[in-house]
Amino acid sequence: MAKKKSNVDNRVRELRFRHGEITQQDLANKIGVARQTIIAIEQGKFCPSLESALRMAKAFDTTVDDIFTLAD
Amino acid sequence: MTTFAAPTIALSAGWLLACAAAAIAVIRNRGGARLLPEHSYMLGAIGLLALAPCTYLLTHFISGTPSVFGSVVQTLTAVALFIVAVRVRRERLQPGSTASVMSFQEKSAVLVLCAITALFSLYFISHWNSAAGVAIGALVGTIILLVIVMIVGHAGIALFHSPGSELDNAPDERDREIAQRSMRNAYFAVSAAFWTMPVLILLPLPAREVLQLWFALLVVTEAIYQGSIVYYYRTGTV
Numbered sequence: 045m046a047k048k049k050s051n052v053d054n055r056v057r058e059l060r061f062r063h064g065e066i067t068q069q070d071l072a073n074k075i076g077v078a079r080q081t082i083i084a085i086e087q088g089k090f091c092p093s094l095e096s097a098l099r100m101a102k103a104f105d106t107t108v109d110d111i112f113t114l115a116d
Numbered sequence: 117m118t119t120f121a122a123p124t125i126a127l128s129a130g131w132l133l134a135c136a137a138a139a140i141a142v143i144r145n146r147g148g149a150r151l152l153p154e155h156s157y158m159l160g161a162i163g164l165l166a167l168a169p170c171t172y173l174l175t176h177f178i179s180g181t182p183s184v185f186g187s188v189v190q191t192l193t194a195v196a197l198f199i200v201a202v203r204v205r206r207e208r209l210q211p212g213s214t215a216s217v218m219s220f221q222e223k224s225a226v227l228v229l230c231a232i233t234a235l236f237s238l239y240f241i242s243h244w245n246s247a248a249g250v251a252i253g254a255l256v257g258t259i260i261l262l263v264i265v266m267i268v269g270h271a272g273i274a275l276f277h278s279p280g281s282e283l284d285n286a287p288d289e290r291d292r293e294i295a296q297r298s299m300r301n302a303y304f305a306v307s308a309a310f311w312t313m314p315v316l317i318l319l320p321l322p323a324r325e326v327l328q329l330w331f332a333l334l335v336v337t338e339a340i341y342q343g344s345i346v347y348y349y350r351t352g353t354v
Contacts, residue, residue, distance in 0.1 A: 050354040089352025
């Protein structure tokens with residue numbers, strides 16, 4: 045099955061490793077979603093809701109637009 | 117009354133002793149004060165393996181005809197418990213090593229899709245032109261079989277799903293979005309089925325075939341719903 049191309053790029057994987065190699069499960073617990081949802085976000089297969097994006101920004105101590113950017 | 121040859125009795129007794137020795141070894145090598153879940157699974161598997169030849173001998177003794185069905189079921193269950201024990205142990209020693217990329221909801225959708233496609237295809241191929249009484253009996257049988265497959269299948273998925281803590285998770289925003297999109301796709305199929313009904317009634321078809329066709333459209337609708345769930349989990353919702 046061909047993977048759909050997201051219009052939004054993200055740095056979730058990079059930020060996880062920059063923040064003490066936090067695991068997908070730990071990040072999922074902080075945001076309140078399933079581990080598979082973090083996997084889907086990192087693969088660009090799912091765009092999180094605004095609430096989850098804000099929670100993620102808080103978890104990484106950064107801003108939403110630092111994590112998510114519009115693809116060219 | 118059925119009597120057994122001495123070698124059969126001796127072999128069974130030897131097997132029971134070997135299983136007892138294996139169970140004692142598991143208990144003695146547990147490496148702690150209490151039994152861990154992996155040890156419980158392992159002991160359950162050994163117990164079932166020990167009982168398998170006894171079940172065969174007992175059914176042979178009672179009915180007079182040899183039947184391996186019970187023993188085979190016990191052996192397969194024992195193998196499943198062994199696999200679970202190994203996975204639980206691996207997960208305990210290396211947390212996250214057995215984590216599945218698929219969520220429980222996704223596995224469940226795959227199971228439901230495969231089950232309804234296989235069972236109802238079989239029903240429609242076998243009983244499309246059957247008499248009403250026969251078709252209804254077969255339909256009830258198919259539905260009962262479907263329920264059994266669902267229960268056993270979901271129990272199996274839950275048993276092998278790792279990490280097990282994910283089973284308690286409520287559907288999150290991705291699960292809900294996928295369910296909503298899939299429901300939308302299924303709605304189009306239901307809608308098409310509904311508006312096809314008047315056309316079907318106008319056609320010179322026997323009432324039995326119209327009912328079969330209408331029911332087939334409902335089955336297709338459910339297949340579209342479950343298929344959409346699997347599709348969106350695999351390809352994404354962006």
